[in-house]
Amino acid sequence: xLCSAFVFLLASCGDSKSEKDTSEAEIKQxxxxxxxxxxxxxxxxxxxxxxxxxxxKLLEDI
Amino acid sequence: MKTKLKNPxxxxxxxxxxxxxxFESYSQGKSEKGTxxxxxxxxxxxxxxxxxxxxxxxxxxxxxxxxxxxxxxxxHMNGKPLKMNKGKSDSTHGKMHGKMKGDMxxxxxxxxxxxxxxxxxxxxxxxxxxxxxxxxxSEEKIAKAKEKLLKAEKGESxxxxxxxxxxxxIEKAEEKVVEAKxxxxxxxxxxxxxxxxxxxxxxxxxxxxEEVEIEGA
Numbered sequence: 001x002l003c004s005a006f007v008f009l010l011a012s013c014g015d016s017k018s019e020k021d022t023s024e025a026e027i028k029q030x031x032x033x034x035x036x037x038x039x040x041x042x043x044x045x046x047x048x049x050x051x052x053x054x055x056x057k058l059l060e061d062i
Numbered sequence: 063m064k065t066k067l068k069n070p071x072x073x074x075x076x077x078x079x080x081x082x083x084x085f086e087s088y089s090q091g092k093s094e095k096g097t098x099x100x101x102x103x104x105x106x107x108x109x110x111x112x113x114x115x116x117x118x119x120x121x122x123x124x125x126x127x128x129x130x131x132x133x134x135x136x137x138h139m140n141g142k143p144l145k146m147n148k149g150k151s152d153s154t155h156g157k158m159h160g161k162m163k164g165d166m167x168x169x170x171x172x173x174x175x176x177x178x179x180x181x182x183x184x185x186x187x188x189x190x191x192x193x194x195x196x197x198x199x200s201e202e203k204i205a206k207a208k209e210k211l212l213k214a215e216k217g218e219s220x221x222x223x224x225x226x227x228x229x230x231x232i233e234k235a236e237e238k239v240v241e242a243k244x245x246x247x248x249x250x251x252x253x254x255x256x257x258x259x260x261x262x263x264x265x266x267x268x269x270x271x272e273e274v275e276i277e278g279a
Binding site (some may be wrong): 026027029030031034035036037038040041042043044047048049052054056058059061 | 174175176178179180182183185186187189190192193194196197199200203204207210211228231232234235238239241242245246249250252253256257259260263264267
């Protein structure tokens with residue numbers, strides 16, 4: 001009887017819980033990807049700015 | 063001994079039979095309830111879906127407007143917004159070629175639900191633009207230096223050795239800019255791929271939801 005009660009409990013709770021979990025997981029994944037993207041864009045920006053400085057140095061006396 | 067052993071086995075079998083029966087009756091009841099509910103909620107569901115679609119469309123429009131406003135202030139474009147299709151054909155849609163394609167990101171942002179993620183994506187866009195601007199400035203400086211050196215060469219106001227040394231420096235600067243451009247292109251592609259990843263996740267989830275609805279019907 002305990003087993004059957006447990007099965008019922010799982011069946012009734014499963015639907016709503018899984019929906020919530022998927023939406024939360026989706027948002028978390030989006031934020032994770034956004035973090036990665038921001039980091040790589042910051043790297044690209046600093047890389048370009050460094051190149052500009054190097055070019056400035058090379059063209060200093062021209 | 064034998065009767066003692068048989069009793070728990072019989073009990074276990076009865077228990078299993080009972081749980082099986084109960085589970086079956088529960089699932090039957092659930093399906094009946096489900097069909098009744100579906101019939102009752104058919105009209106409700108259609109209106110809810112249309113409302114959700116409207117909301118999603120509004121959200122996407124809002125993001126596109128924001129993005130367009132952001133592009134209005136693009137200095138390197140002389141105040142002109144970036145256009146998605148600069149060329150003649152529509153086949154360029156989706157191909158980045160190391161350049162931001164205007165509205166493209168606005169649409170991509172529309173698929174992102176979290177506000178924080180959207181803001182981060184906008185920050186990414188700004189960073190990439192700043193990187194492009196820095197490289198453009200470097201190119202302009204090189205062009206000016208070349209012009210200056212050409213004038214000096216024509217006017218013979220500078221010894222040949224000095225001119226050669228300066229030419230070498232200009233070439234080095236050019237190489238650095240070309241390399242940096244290549245790197246930026248690669249990083250841009252990576253950013254784009256990651257953005258497409260979020261889009262893909264969204265699509266997959268929509269597909270799953272649709273499949274669940276079909277199964278339920």
